[in-house]
Amino acid sequence: MKRIVSLEINGRVVEEVVADNMLLVDLLRDRLGLTGAKKGCDGGECGACTVLVDGRPRLSCITLAASCEGTRVETIEGQAKGGHLSALQRAFHENLGAQCGFCTPGMILAAESLLRDNPTPDEDQIRVALGGNLCRCTGYVKIIESVLVAAAEVRA
Amino acid sequence: MSEALPRFQVLTPSSVAEAVTALYAHPDALPHAGGTDLIVRLRKGLSETGTLVDLGGIAVLQGIDPDAGGLRIGAGVTLATLERAEALAAYPAIPKAVAVVAGPTHREVATLGGNLCLDTRCVYYNQSHWWRQSNGFCLKYKGDTCHVAPQGNRCRAAFSGDIAPALMVHGAKIEIAGPEGTRHLPVTDFYHEDGAAHTDLRPGEIVVAVHLPPPGPQSDYAKIRVRGAIDYPLAGIAVACTASSEGKRFTLAVTGTNSMPVLVKSPGVLGAADDSDAYFGALEKLVQKTVSPQRTGTLAPHYRRLSVSALAARLARRLA
Ligand SMILES: Cc1cc2nc3c(=O)[nH]c(=O)nc-3n(C[C@H](O)[C@H](O)[C@H](O)COP(=O)(O)OP(=O)(O)OC[C@H]3O[C@@H](n4cnc5c(N)ncnc54)[C@H](O)[C@@H]3O)c2cc1C
Ligand code: SF4
Ligand code: FES
Ligand code: FES
Numbered sequence: 001m002k003r004i005v006s007l008e009i010n011g012r013v014v015e016e017v018v019a020d021n022m023l024l025v026d027l028l029r030d031r032l033g034l035t036g037a038k039k040g041c042d043g044g045e046c047g048a049c050t051v052l053v054d055g056r057p058r059l060s061c062i063t064l065a066a067s068c069e070g071t072r073v074e075t076i077e078g079q080a081k082g083g084h085l086s087a088l089q090r091a092f093h094e095n096l097g098a099q100c101g102f103c104t105p106g107m108i109l110a111a112e113s114l115l116r117d118n119p120t121p122d123e124d125q126i127r128v129a130l131g132g133n134l135c136r137c138t139g140y141v142k143i144i145e146s147v148l149v150a151a152a153e154v155r156a
Numbered sequence: 157m158s159e160a161l162p163r164f165q166v167l168t169p170s171s172v173a174e175a176v177t178a179l180y181a182h183p184d185a186l187p188h189a190g191g192t193d194l195i196v197r198l199r200k201g202l203s204e205t206g207t208l209v210d211l212g213g214i215a216v217l218q219g220i221d222p223d224a225g226g227l228r229i230g231a232g233v234t235l236a237t238l239e240r241a242e243a244l245a246a247y248p249a250i251p252k253a254v255a256v257v258a259g260p261t262h263r264e265v266a267t268l269g270g271n272l273c274l275d276t277r278c279v280y281y282n283q284s285h286w287w288r289q290s291n292g293f294c295l296k297y298k299g300d301t302c303h304v305a306p307q308g309n310r311c312r313a314a315f316s317g318d319i320a321p322a323l324m325v326h327g328a329k330i331e332i333a334g335p336e337g338t339r340h341l342p343v344t345d346f347y348h349e350d351g352a353a354h355t356d357l358r359p360g361e362i363v364v365a366v367h368l369p370p371p372g373p374q375s376d377y378a379k380i381r382v383r384g385a386i387d388y389p390l391a392g393i394a395v396a397c398t399a400s401s402e403g404k405r406f407t408l409a410v411t412g413t414n415s416m417p418v419l420v421k422s423p424g425v426l427g428a429a430d431d432s433d434a435y436f437g438a439l440e441k442l443v444q445k446t447v448s449p450q451r452t453g454t455l456a457p458h459y460r461r462l463s464v465s466a467l468a469a470r471l472a473r474r475l476a
Contacts, residue, residue, distance in 0.1 A: 001165040001166070019159075019163075020164060020165050020166040020208075021159060021161040021162065021163055021164050022159075022161075023160055023161065023195075026159075026160060042196070042199060042200060042284060043160075043195060043196040043199040043200070044192060044195070044196045044262065047259070047261060050261060056236075056264050057260070057261040057264060058261065058264060058265065059192075059261055059262065061160075062191055062192060062195040062196060062199075063191065063195075063265075064166065064188075064191065064195070066166060067166075067210065067212065110260075110261065127385075128260060129260055131259045131260055131385035131386055132258070132259020132260055132261045132262060132385070132386050133259075133261075
């Protein structure tokens with residue numbers, strides 16, 4: 001079955017005809033060309049596909065697109081505003097929080113939702129919030145430093 | 157564009173009665189809650205269905221409400237909500253178990269009902285289609301031999317939910333709705349020792365809520381897993397302790413070692429004059445005897461047996 005789904009993606013209202021079995025990650029990547037959300041695993045294990053749905057982190061590879069009717073979806077493509085990187089994007093760039101970059105969109109969105117909830121996270125809270133996001137390059141230390149730097153900048 | 161999921165339709169009932177009717181009318185239909193177990197299974201070809209019945213639009217599956225001195229928790233309440241619910245602080249093992257289910261992003265959508273009905277797991281089963289095909293599939297699904305116990309005629313896949321044992325030590329009951337009405341079962345009786353059919357759900361039935369009796373015992377939960385941040389329990393243990401004039405009474409339930417969560421036979425009362433080392437030593441032996449881990453995971457069965465018993469004694473000592 002197919003249905004028309006209306007949702008807001010990075011501030012723009014989108015209406016798409018979506019099959020019941022379509023995944024959010026496929027709607028974003030294949031239909032809308034938003035390839036920032038990555039597919040890193042067979043489903044649910046790595047966090048590379050993390051986007052925000054109504055401000056909360058969501059694994060788009062195990063989310064049915066049709067279930068997002070009426071929601072507000074944010075992807076990495078919507079994080080920079082007016083040509084300026086978000087605080088987290090800049091911090092990851094400047095503090096070597098990204099190496100190959102495959103995990104980075106998911107990391108940044110999971111961290112974005114943390115900072116909106118808690119602008120003063122300590123290292124342990126960052127570890128917990130990013131616990132479902134795997135990185136095979138950085139060893140995580142630079143990622144955690146990047147989030148701490150971004151948090152300090154958001155507060156300033 | 158290749159489709160990651162097989163073709164199916166999604167029905168969106170707005171009441172329990174509609175959901176039950178939809179499930180009964182489509183015998184291959186499966187309930188969809190958070191989807192963090194179900195969608196992964198469908199992606200790997202571990203379940204086939206032409207119909208998902210999405211439970212997200214049913215209001216009575218939501219809410220944590222007072223209920224006869226205890227609590228009623230809707231099956232659709234997310235784990236992220238349970239983790240933060242103040243009302244659950246009086247049942248410490250429950251929020252503790254909830255907080256170690258999967259990762260934080262899963263818990264945003266994962267539900268209590270989905271956790272209780274989570275499929276059993278096994279290293280020969282939770283694999284891609286081509287992996288299982290090259291191994292001749294297995295008894296649980298599409299094959300005829302169990303690779304864990306080839307002589308046996310039943311699936312030994314491990315129940316791997318973290319929350320059920322925590323509910324069991326607090327005496328919780330499960331409310332089930334189906335074509336014949338509503339029934340209530342102690343969590344313990346909801347499960348069977350069969351990896352291919354481990355819940356008591358009959359055709360058309362869904363879990364509606366969990367009922368907790370008034371709080372009383374102190375409790376705790378701990379699990380062993382390979383990765384600390386995000387992993388199923390290779391074994392997990394919930395312990396509750398009630399103090400009375402006779403002494404301390406412990407209730408223990410184990411997950412991850414059998415095809416169902418198992419309640420440990422009561423170890424008896426620990427009186428003020430008793431030798432506590434002897435008592436906890438006996439308790440540890442009792443847990444070792446109760447569980448029967450199989451070669452379903454990445455850790456050796458004997459290691460899981462010893463470590464879950466040691467964890468049991470450690471939690472009990474702390475609560476005493
Ligand atoms: C990487 C990863 C790690 C995980 N780690 C853990 C872990 O450590 N511990 C753990 O316990 N789980 C773990 N899980 C499994 C899962 O995320 C949780 O068990 C979760 O609570 C399942 O809930 P859900 O709402 O997403 O279930 P769904 O996927 O929607 O459903 C699960 C099953 O229950 C059925 N179902 C759902 N709701 C009902 C209902 N109300 N009545 C009847 N049947 C119903 C569905 O048909 C399906 O068969 C993990 C999953 C992943 C992907
Ligand atoms: S225990 Fe045996 S039958 Fe069950 S999933 Fe594992 S290999 Fe298959
Ligand atoms: S792609 Fe790995 S969790 Fe979604
Ligand atoms: S930077 Fe390569 S996976 Fe994280």
